[in-house]
Amino acid sequence: MTKKPVVAILGATGAVGQEFIRLIEEREFPYSKLKLLASIRSAGKKMMVNGTEYTIEEARPESFDGVDIGLFAGGSISKTLGPEAAKRGCIVIDNSSAFRMDPAVPLVVPEVNPEDIAWHNGIIANPNCSTIIMLMALKPIHDVSPIKKIIVSTYQAVSGAGKEGIDELKEETEAYLKGEEMHPKILPSKSLHKHYPIAFNLIPHIDVFLENDYTKEEMKMVNETHKILHDTAIAISPTTVRVPVFRSHAESIQVETEAALTVEAVRRAIDQFPGAQVLDNPDKMEYPMPLYTSEKYDCYVGRIRKDIYNPKAINLWVSGDQIRKGAALNALQIAEYMLAHDMIK
Template sequence: MTPKMPSVAILGATGAVGQEFINLIEERNFPYSNLKLLASKRSAGKTMTVKGKEYIVEEACPDSFKGVDIGLFAGGSVSKELAPAAVAHGCVVIDNSSAFRMEPQVPLVVPEVNPEDIAGHKGIIANPNCSTIIMLMALKPIYDLSPIKKIVVSTYQAVSGAGKEGIDELKEQVEAYMKGKEPVARILPTKSLDKHYPIAFNLLPHIDVFLDNGYSKEEMKLVNETHKILHDDGIAISPTTVRVPVFRSHAESIYVETEEPLSVEAVRKAIDAFPGTQVQDNLANMEYPMPLYTSEKYDVYVGRIRKDIFNPNVVNLWVSGDQIRKGAALNALQIAEYMIAHNI
C-alpha cells in the first residue's frame, strides 16, 4: 500500500520528461516525504531545485531505490535493468519506456480510461506511448457510448517525442536555415539508424524502426496498446505516424467507426464531460485544437467533430495534446496520485 507521503525517486531527472515531472510535482503539490533525483553518470553531480530545496542528482544504480516507495521512470533503455531492481527493494515503478508495456502481468494505464487496472500491479505499472494516450483520451468517451469497430489514425507528432535532443535539433536546424546554412540531421527519424533527415520545414513519415509488416514500431504501439488498455482485441486499427516540426504537442486525425451510429451532438457532449478532455470546436469562430496552443496544457483538446460523408457509423475527429505532459509525465504522476488516493 502506498503511503500518503511516499518516498519518491525520479529516474532520468535531467531529461525533458524528468524535468516535467519536477514541474508537475510543484504545480500539483504532489505529496512526498523524501525525493531522490537520479540520472546517468554523465549527469550525476548536477544540482536541481524542487519546491525551493536544492538536490544533487545521483547516479542511478540498483541500490538507489532502497527505501523508495514510488519510482517515476522517465523512460529509456535503463528501465529494463533498473525497474526489476527497484521492485526488489519494495518500490513501485511507474515506467515511461516501452520495456514492459506489453508484458501480461504489467498494467498499462491511462488513469481516466482504465484506472481499475492499477490495483493488479506486481511492482511495475507501464505508461502507454504518448500517441496512444492522446488518442484514447478522445476515444474512450465514444467507446462508452458504443463499442468501436474500426480506427484509422494519422498522427502529427512533435519532436519532443524524441527527447531533449529532438527539440534541440529542430531549434538548431531552423537557426541554420535562417542563416542560409545547411541543416545538420543527427537524431531523426530515429537516432539508432545510420541515415538521418532534417525535420525543420519537413515531415518524416517514419517514427522508430520499420517492421516486417511495413508498419513502424510506433504505429504498432497504437494498435497493441489500444487493444490492451481497452481490453478489446477486436478493434481494427490502421495507423500512420508522422514526425512534424512542432516542439511539444502532438496532433492526430482520427476516423472512428462504432457499432451504432452516433450523432455529433452526443459525441461532443460525451467528450466534453470526460475528465481530462475539452471540446474546442467552433468553426464559425475558427476554433479548433492546435499544437501551439495545447502545449503546456493538462487536457487533450478535440475538435473538427463531424459525421463521415459516406458511412453513418463513422465520426471524424481532430485531436491535440501535450506530448511531455499528458503524453508522458502527467499521465505517470496521475497514476501515482491514484495509488495514494486509493491506498494501493
C-alpha cells in the same frame, strides 16, 4: 492524500524528468523525501525542487532501497532498473516501452482504465504518447458505443524524441533561416543509419520499420490500444508522422462505432470526460492546435463531424501536450490515483 511517500525520479535531467519536477511543484504532489537519479554523466549536478537544492545521484539498484514510488522517465535503463526497484518494494511507473506489452504489467491511462492498476506486481507501464492522446478522445466515445475501427494519422512533436529532438529542431531552424546547411543526427530515429532534417519538413517515419511495413511506433498504437481497452477485435490503421512542432502532438482520427452516433452525442461524451475538452467552433475558426495545447493538462478535441460515406463513422481532430499528458502527467496521475485509493503501503 495523507501519505507522503518517498519518491525517486529516474532520468531527472531529461525532458520528461524535468517535466516530472515541474508537475510535482505545480500539483503539490506530496512526498516525504525526493531522490533525483540519472546516469553517471549527470551525477553531482544540482537541481532545485520546491525551493530545496538536490544533488543528482547515479542511478543504481540500491538507489531504490526505501523508495515507495519510482517515476521512470524512460529509456533502455528501465529494463534493468525497473525489476531491481520493484524487487526492493518500490512501485515503478515507467515511461519506456520495456514493459508495456508484458501481460503481467498493467498499461494504464488513469481516466481510461484505472482499475488495471490494482493488479500490478511492482511495475506499471505508461503507454506511448500517441496512444494516450488518442484514447483520451476515443474512450468517451467507446463508452457510448463500442469502437469497431480506427483510422489515425498522427502529427507528432519533436519532444517525442526527447531533449535532443527539441534541440535539433531549434538548431536546424536557425541554420535554415541563415542559409546554412542542416546536419540532422536524431530523426526519424537516433538508432537508424540515415537521418533527415525536421525543420520545415515532415517525416512519415517514427522508430524502425517492421516486417509488415508499419513502423514500431504505429504498431504500438495498435497493440497498446487493444491492451488498454481489453478488446483485440478493434481494427486499427495508423500512420505516424514527425512534424516541426516542439511539444504538442495532434492526430486526425476516423472512428467507427457499433451504433451510429450523432455529433452532439460525441461532443457531449467528450466534454463530460475528465481530461478532455471539446474545442470545436467552425464558424469562429476554433479548433485544437499544438501551439495552444502545449503546457496544458487536458487533451482538446475538435473538427468533430459525421463521415460523408460511413453512417457509423465520426471524424475528429485531437491535440495534447506530449511531454505532459503523453508522458510525465499520465505517470504522475497514476501515482496520485494510488495515493488517493490507499494503494501505497
